[in-house]
Amino acid sequence: MDRIRVNGGKPLHGRIAISGAKNAALPLMIASLLTEDMLVLDNVPRLADVNLLQRILGNHGVDVMISGKRPGEAEYTGQTLSISAARIVDTTAPYELVSRMRASFWVIAPLVARMGEARVSMPGGCAIGTRPVDLLIMAIERLGAQIDIEAGYVIARAPNGLRGAEIVFPKVTVSGTHTAVMAASLADGTTVIENAAREPEIADVASCLNKMGARISGAGSSRIVIEGVSKLNGARHSVIPDRIETGTYAIAVAMASGDVLLEHTRPELLQSALDVLREAGVTIQSTNEGIRVARDGGGLRPVEVTTAPFPGFPTDLQAQLMALMTRARGTSRITETIFENRFMHVQELVRLGAHIQLDGDTATIEGVERLKGAPVMATDLRASVSLVIAALAAEGETMVNRVYHLDRGFERLEDKLSACGADIERIRG
């Protein structure tokens, strides 16, 4: 299993190209199931999750052709996926595949909408809490699907097609909103989604669906209206920049100090996180080329942050911010409201010398003068990268074990950081 070795204490200088958003690429790939025509996606990141979803879609009979420049070649801009779901050969998504990536459960919506049936395994437990799918099921049920649960599988049937309906989410859910939008696109009549998730990835998927002939308005706001159509066609769409990757590198620069331009990204995708970094004393500037992040040797100020659905501070940057606050001058407080049990990085950060107290969903972090390198264990995607961030400022060597979690969501992390002067390398095996 690969490991990442970091020798801390090197400032970061240079440019980092931000990849396409994982959390947009995955639902966009799933949306290909809605049409028999070709869907072409540009700026798709090279990630383990993208490869895995390709295999999962392959199981349904979807062909994916990959092209594009390789990393290291001039003007590398991610890969292009040409996806054809002309013939769906199987409407079952088996446990072996769904249990490896939770988002693959979302195939239930396009499959039932286009094929009239879907049989999808429940995703099962996950390292960051129970993460249920009840609201996804509620959404397709509201659209007229008949739902049965048998032997760990959700079976959705709508032999005469789905019907538009009003869907009111009792809590904001990204997965629920994607599911409802995709299913409603092919439903008969109008669907109104209330309390929809407002994440930029929802708007990105809706904009691709509209290019495919869907009639969706309001995506990106909490009320989305969808006029169902009987058929969708092919389209070409470029995936939006990854706001979590953007925020992660901004925090890395804040931690290591230095001056880095984050290219191919936009500040409005992560305004709340950039505001928090400014509050902590980090220089953030928007330029026509991207976002410039800088910090000189001066100290970091502590912050109080509560995670929230977009446009609030993202839960997917919580672990990274906590790593940063371990070095602030004073006491910070971070409250996690989206996922229970999303504090697995805490004990690993403590191994590096951090002072963190957990009380329910709130972590209190007393900034320390120095962190010291140690072997640590990556537990989930965002937790893993928080350990790399801490390691950038720790004295001596930190070995991050089990980095396959990182490869699910960060493209060539060690290359991007080492190009800016970090002493970081992957040890294969």
Ligand code: UD1
């Ligand atoms: C997506 C993101 C993930 C991010 C999260 C919150 C992708 C591939 N993943 O995950 O990176 O951390 O949004 O921004 O886009 N819930 C229910 N019932 C349901 C569905 C969700 O109770 O049927 C709860 C969840 O347990 C959680 C909250 O709703 O507490 C938010 O979950 P949701 O927004 O759906 O997250 P994901 O779409 O799984």
